[in-house]
Each structure stands twice: as C-alpha cells, then as structure tokens.
Amino acid sequence: MQRNSQKISNSANRRGIAVRRIGNLKILWLYYKLRTAGGVQYSAKINSRGPESGLAGCGNFMAKSKKILLVNPLENYSPRKYDMYPSGALVLMGTMAHNKGHSVKIVHQLTDGVDLTELGNILSVFKPDIVGITMNTFQTFHARKISELVKKTDKNILVVTGGPHPSALKLKIFEDFPCVDVAVIGEGEAAFMEIVEGGDLSVIPGICFNNKMNPQRPAAMNLDYIPLPNLNLVNFSRNKFTGAEPVGAYPTMYIMASRGCPFHCIYCNKSVWGNTVRFRRPELILEEIKWLHEKYGVKEIFFQDDTFNLNREWAEQVFNLIIANGLNRNIIYKTPFRVNEKLVDKKLLELAKKAGFWLIFYGVESGNQEMLDKMKKGITIREVKRAFELTHSVGLKTIASFIVGLPGETKKTIEDTFNLQRELKPYFTGSSPAIPFPDTEFEKIVIEKGHLLIYNHDEYCLDKFIVRTDDLSKTDLEYYRLDIPGKLRLSYLKWVLADSFKNPGNIIKRGKKFFNLLVNRPRK
Structure with a gap:
C-alpha cells in the first residue's frame, strides 16, 4: 500500500504506525510501508518523457554484463538515523541482477551515511551503466538530486526509477524528474531485468520511456521466481x-x-x-x-x-x-x-x-x-x-x-x-x-x-500534517x-x-x- 503501509511495506510501497512521542518514527514508517508490498498457487481477487540526456531516443540498451548501482534515497525531513530494513525492491532486483552475472552495488543513503559528495565519488569509481532509484513520495527531493548528480557525472548512465511514487504519477514523473530516463510502473523486477538484459526500451511492458507509456505489464501470478x-x-x-x-x-x-x-x-x-x-x-x-x-x-x-x-x-x-x-x-x-x-x-x-x-x-x-x-x-x-x-x-x-x-x-x-x-x-x-x-x-x-495545504511533494513528510x-x-x-x-x-x-x-x-x-x-x- 503507499499501503500500506498509509502502509510501513516495501510494504510498499508498502505499509507504517506510531508517532515519535508514543514510540518513534520507526513505527510510523512501518505503518506507511504496510499501507503504500509455485506448486500450489493461491490467488484471489476478492470483491473483486523524453529526457534531455545522452540516452534520449535510445531503444536497445546493449545486452552485456553491466555495472548496476541501486540507491535508496533519504526521506524528506526525517529525523531517523538508520533504515529499519534494507529496501525490499533493491535487494530483490540486486539479487536477480547479481545472479545473472552483473556487478551490483546497493546504497542506502541514510544507513550508509552517503551524502551527495560521497555518492559522486561512488559514481566516479564504480562507473555504473545503470543507476536505479527507488522512490516513495517522501523521497522525491533527494531522489531528484541523485538523478541530477548521475547525469552531471555521466549523461550516458541510464537512470531508472520505480516504486510507489513513479507508479502513481506515470508519465507525469518526467515533469518533476527531467534527469530520469525510465520509470518502471507497478511490480518492477521483471521490467528492470529486461532493461538490464538489454531489452528494447521502446517496447518493454510496464515502463515509461521517451515520453511514452508502454503497455501495462500484468501482475505476476506465480511468485516462485x-x-x-x-x-x-x-x-x-x-x-x-x-x-x-x-x-x-x-x-x-x-x-x-x-x-x-x-x-x-x-x-x-x-x-x-x-x-x-x-x-x-x-x-x-x-x-x-x-x-x-x-x-x-x-x-x-x-x-x-x-x-x-x-x-x-x-x-x-x-x-x-x-x-x-x-x-x-x-x-x-x-x-x-x-x-x-x-x-x-x-x-x-x-x-x-x-x-x-x-x-x-x-x-x-x-x-x-x-x-x-x-x-x-x-x-x-x-x-x-x-x-x-x-x-x-x-x-x-x-x-x-x-x-x-x-x-x-x-x-x-x-x-x-x-x-x-x-x-x-x-x-x-x-x-x-x-x-x-x-x-x-x-x-x-x-x-x-480545497483542504490540501501543500502541493509540492518535496514537502511531504511522514510526521507532518x-x-x-x-x-x-x-x-x-x-x-x-x-x-x-x-x-x-x-x-x-x-x-x-x-x-x-x-x-x-x-x-x-x-x-x-x-x-x-x-x-x-x-x-x-
């Protein structure tokens, strides 16, 4: 849910609970995550851009072993010192890419203590082919700064974002994030792996690329993978x-x-x-x-x-x-x-x-x-x-x-x-x-x-009305x-x-x- 967890998922977006003064923001984060997440298959349906970058217009992103940097940005105005858990999306995609023989590095800005200067050093040394940025609505400001830093470092690096916020905004994401090349919509691992493996960005289902929204990718019904x-x-x-x-x-x-x-x-x-x-x-x-x-x-x-x-x-x-x-x-x-x-x-x-x-x-x-x-x-x-x-x-x-x-x-x-x-x-x-x-x-x-007092997502905060x-x-x-x-x-x-x-x-x-x-x- 940006469930869930207001759910504290991965989840999703998943799904968070208690406020700082009766527990701490970790519980509130949990509640947000829970609100924003083979063989016998249990399934139920109950009640139921064009970036100004060196990659603009690129179709096939060359199939080869790649260097992939995955980043979990800081949250807006968060007083937390550590992440509660690793980003589920980044661990999943990082594991899948690593298992396919790609070189993967994951950075949690908060827990790893990585500011933009240090991240710039990582980009210069690691020299990634792809930078993936996970993003919920509380991370927009820092996610944008990261995407701008990546393009400033090397405009040929493919910048991919995904998560609850891009999935909700779809093509509108490129208005706020001009340095993003690809937005993955919905469940991201299959689309991301097609990108990593050199798929044609103009046709990969479930992504937005080059001011166009590709066909929707159906939800994975069998999760054995x-x-x-x-x-x-x-x-x-x-x-x-x-x-x-x-x-x-x-x-x-x-x-x-x-x-x-x-x-x-x-x-x-x-x-x-x-x-x-x-x-x-x-x-x-x-x-x-x-x-x-x-x-x-x-x-x-x-x-x-x-x-x-x-x-x-x-x-x-x-x-x-x-x-x-x-x-x-x-x-x-x-x-x-x-x-x-x-x-x-x-x-x-x-x-x-x-x-x-x-x-x-x-x-x-x-x-x-x-x-x-x-x-x-x-x-x-x-x-x-x-x-x-x-x-x-x-x-x-x-x-x-x-x-x-x-x-x-x-x-x-x-x-x-x-x-x-x-x-x-x-x-x-x-x-x-x-x-x-x-x-x-x-x-x-x-x-x-007329009850929404703040329209700028960069000012959205977990503990702020x-x-x-x-x-x-x-x-x-x-x-x-x-x-x-x-x-x-x-x-x-x-x-x-x-x-x-x-x-x-x-x-x-x-x-x-x-x-x-x-x-x-x-x-x-």
Whole structure:
C-alpha cells in the first residue's frame, strides 16, 4: 500500500504506525510501508518523457554484463538515523541482477551515511551503466538530486526509477524528474531485468520511456521466481538495520509472503501491488526463513504482508510448516492481521502463537464508526474489540495503529479514537497524520474540497500534517493527535522498562525517547 503501509511495506510501497512521542518514527514508517508490498498457487481477487540526456531516443540498451548501482534515497525531513530494513525492491532486483552475472552495488543513503559528495565519488569509481532509484513520495527531493548528480557525472548512465511514487504519477514523473530516463510502473523486477538484459526500451511492458507509456505489464501470478535475498549486497547486520519496533530479537529481517490487497481504503496507493492478491508457496517461504536464520543469523522475522490472515488455509500451512520444521524454537515472528470476524478467530491465533508469533499488527485507523465507513475500511468497532480480546487471550501482543486527519475528522472523532486506544490496551499504539498520496481517493477529495495545504511533494513528510478537515485546521490536528492521554504514556513506559531489561543496550536509547515523550506534550 503507499499501503500500506498509509502502509510501513516495501510494504510498499508498502505499509507504517506510531508517532515519535508514543514510540518513534520507526513505527510510523512501518505503518506507511504496510499501507503504500509455485506448486500450489493461491490467488484471489476478492470483491473483486523524453529526457534531455545522452540516452534520449535510445531503444536497445546493449545486452552485456553491466555495472548496476541501486540507491535508496533519504526521506524528506526525517529525523531517523538508520533504515529499519534494507529496501525490499533493491535487494530483490540486486539479487536477480547479481545472479545473472552483473556487478551490483546497493546504497542506502541514510544507513550508509552517503551524502551527495560521497555518492559522486561512488559514481566516479564504480562507473555504473545503470543507476536505479527507488522512490516513495517522501523521497522525491533527494531522489531528484541523485538523478541530477548521475547525469552531471555521466549523461550516458541510464537512470531508472520505480516504486510507489513513479507508479502513481506515470508519465507525469518526467515533469518533476527531467534527469530520469525510465520509470518502471507497478511490480518492477521483471521490467528492470529486461532493461538490464538489454531489452528494447521502446517496447518493454510496464515502463515509461521517451515520453511514452508502454503497455501495462500484468501482475505476476506465480511468485516462485522470487530468489533468496542476497543480504551481502547491503552488508546486513543488526547494527545497520534496526528493525520495525517493537523488536523482540536481533537481528531482525522481513519477508513478503504475499502481494496485493483486495480492499479499497481511500488513503492507500496500491499502484505497485494492485488489488489482486497472490500468495507465495508455503514451502518457499519456509526456505527463506531457513536461509535468513542460517546464513544471516536472523532471530526475528516480520511478515510485511498487507494482510497475513486473508487466506486462512494458506496461513495455516505456513504456521504448520514452521512448527513441523522446528523454526519456532530459535526464531520469533510478527505480522499484520485484519480484524474482520471472518478472518480472525482463537484457533488461528493459537496456531500463530504455537508457530512462534509474538506480535500482531492491527490497522484500526479510527475509534469512530462513521470515520471507518467514510474511509472505506470495511471493519466495525465491534470487530476491532473482539480481535484484540481474542489476540490477548492467547498470549499474543498487539500493535494498534490509527490515522488522524481523514475527511470528516472532528474533535469528537479524535476523542473516540483515543478512548478506543485506552480500551484496547495494545502493547504498542500510535496515530499518524493522514497523508494524501498521489492517485488515491483521499487526494482527490482534499483537492476538491480545497483542504490540501501543500502541493509540492518535496514537502511531504511522514510526521507532518498537510491537510485540514471541514472542522479542524492543521494546527488543531497537530494538537489533538499529540495530546495523548496519560494512560497511554504509562502503557508506553511499561513497555520501555520491560524491553530495556530484556535488551540492556536499549536503555539509553529508550530513555531519550521517553524523555521526549514527556516533555513534548503540545500546548494549544
């Protein structure tokens, strides 16, 4: 989703949750990612430019072994010091290109501490044939600077971008990014590999090139081709990638076991994965779990799917395979579930618990039923309460995420949300500003109403309101979102203390965050 994870995917775009003052921006990022992500094939459809560069007009990009530089740009105004996880898109495409004999280098600007000067040095030394830039809407400013730097270094380098933002804007991307040669639309790995392998850019499906949008590439229905991730390409370690908090064990890594979301929430951009849900074969998921644990020492796995419990039979097979192979002994797991009564019950939760799952993420979004209906969430408050009660009853911990500032939001609806937060007693909780991502119904609504306060994507930020509602100004929304009741602060303090005793190295880090939580209470 620019799901999901507002989903914190890869995902996608995938899918994020809690704000800095009741957790930190890592959780909010998670929520964004989750909102913006062979053999027996489970598939369901439920309810369901011309760049001024040395390459302009180029058709076939010469098939040969190539040098490929993949870059994950900084985010706008982000105070984070590290990436939670490696970019899933870059690791996937990097692994596939590496397996084909190409030379691949991956740079995470934030985690690797690479500014434009250092990136210029890398370009001069590595001399890539292709530079791939992944881009969500929070990365536009830095992605543009990178593309300009590449062309300034060598105008013959092919600049390719992909991700939720280009996928939503399509041909419009070239208006804002004149130094980009190719934009990959939707699922990017197949199109990117055709580019790398020397395909004719004028006909490759699923890309925009030379002021033309090529035919759409159908979503991959069989996901068996996804390779085991080569994390050596990103120098993976627990100190480099900190994980989506709360983290139960280190090192932590993620797996995407499915793609797509059949639901129609107004705030989600599903331009990458789409509405058709496709599930990876359980046996291949098991193989990836073993790979991550045995090769990289991973002890916690976050299943970064939109909704892990969407297909019960498939989910049970995954759980049972984990148990049968003893992968619930030294590895723990966490994942998003949906609260709908037909999707979650005690038996499924008990099986998840037995399989080593310790944390379930629920996107609740609001404590007001009218708001849930307006955002087309497709859940009820009763289902929310039931899901949390059942999850806690089997000994699983929960995260409850909420969004503040969607159309129809008032002081009362926000109060309803905070009251529900208290009642649910989640292990971790938080609220994020509603962000009108490109090509979403939410964006169309706020533009039509004149409620969009910022039109420049370079100013979009994960923790910043850029809209108002009929009843509430931007200042009102900021105040009410951060004026969290004391019980929620105490709940967070309880988690801080417990986690610190379990992981003493986190005491100083957590202490600073909780201090900020106490002193940064907004005043109106």
